[in-house]
Amino acid sequence: APYDRAILRSLRMLKRRRRSGNGEGSARKAEDDEKEDDEEENRLILSELPDDAMVAFELLRQQYPKCPVAGAYPVVLVSQIYSIVKSRTEVDRQLDNAVKKRDIRTFKLIGYANDELIMKTPDYLRLLQEVLTFRKKASRSRCTESREEKQIDTAFRIADQLCSQGSTKRKKIEAKNDEELNRPKRGVEEVFSRFVACVISRCHHPTIMQSDLQDFLKLAPPELVDVPDAFRSSLRSSETWSDEDVKVAQRILTDCGVLVQRDNLSFIFALPGMGPFFNEIMQGRREILNVISKRRFSEMLVREIEKIRLRFSTLGMRFHLRDVIGHGNIEICETTTGPLLKFHHF
Template identity: 30%
Template sequence: MENIPESSSKGTKRRRDEEESGDGKTPSLELDLTFSDTLVALRIMRAQFPHIPKVSVEPFMLKSQLYSSVKDRTLVDRELETLRRDKVLRVFKLNTGQDDHAVMFLDDYINQIDRAVKRIEGEKGGENEVFGWFKTHVLDSKLETGIEHQELCSLLSLGGKVKDSHISLLINAGIITRQLIDPNMYWFAIPSIGSLLKGLSQGRKEVISLLSRRRYKEMMLASLEKKRLRMSPLDMRFHLRDLIGSGHLRTDQTPSGLIIRVSKD
């Protein structure tokens, strides 16, 4: 992770020390729910991304999770934009909801692309060159979440002669996806993330359902975060940050600790 700038916040080192000390257990979400700035939040959440057997996806975060962790949403948007323009990270539009966006550090995203390339190596022998063109010419100059077909071809052509089969290869590898409303536009995508996005949608419903069955539609955070989800490979911590940030859940401080409640419609 060479391109991730060091934060000057002392809290980063303190939290990292807590994570690495003792029995290796992650600190309670109640002690680690809010952060002073976006980069600190991203780095901690990256470190806490759940280990998921049989799924080869680099850690990613959701914009909604940042909204739950850094209270000033305007600050989050501004700092995300700066980090994106500085090529520290990429932002991706997800198909799980109108406002759903994933965030991944650029180094991790390039590693994810390399994994996708290895997986299909040999299938299209001489055409795998397009992945190098994509990393060198497209990622370096196109920082937005989407790209138009003609612009994609123009940037790729800086590496060599572009064929339709090159574009198909990028789509099949999961690196770009066609936008449904405009077939001439593509979203940049995270390869191999499909099963996790399904789990994200199902896990959201499962957490809301779990709380909705309680008498007051609430539960102590300390108890809730110990629950295991049946429908999602992502852990409870991941989902709670997402649902709090998106406004589906809210937190209230009590003498006994933090309570998580279903937000009233």
């Protein structure tokens, strides 16, 4: 709740009135108490102000490019925040605090281990909800085909039983197949609800070990977990999953692009449908570096490069400039003619 200065002033006035009749030295004590109250008020006001990294994050979200490749939910590169806030240690510390508060989530740029992305947690959950809706529509169209195929298989099996005498071994195989068909399988909606309630609420890192993923999916979701209404309907809080259920869930999550297998022991949390956006990030970064490196002394004024139109990216020059400056490939210097970009040859 926001701090109310009026209440604080009234409390200080009451303290002064009570201490006014204490004899000698009361005026000095009142001055000391007033200084302490002012310091306390300043500390409370500063504690309510947002961190520099989060202010830069909100600024970059507002300036997020509006194009089909970028998607509907803003994504910010950590390197872009580095270009605004100079202290990288402070940025990392403030972002870690925001991740622990579940305000944001960090993701790895697939194929580039040093690049990280940031998205607000509510935006990420809405993105998962859109993926779930799309997957449910696709599964409905497949259900009609699968029912027809099952009916055809059943008809052939009955005809085969009538025409030939089945052996005991064959009957056992058919009984086993019937058990596998009748065994309840986890649906896409139930898997996504379990993933949001059990995995996302417990793991805040961009990567997760396979053993941790399996353990989180097996366990029942926490009692106080805040799950959106879209995932709450199919969530069974008291139910534990078997190893087979976990394997089915892993397959569904990887097929939907929610998880990407990093190696045999770990997975990466991914952003489904953002592949073209990531490609344009790398293409725009390479194009800017090529333009500056081919100039004399590998230097170029900011006002000159802002006039250039990128050929391989639609995200805009400002988006990529902040990325390459914060990434450390380019240094920006103040000159009498304006900011100057210098390319570093590694």
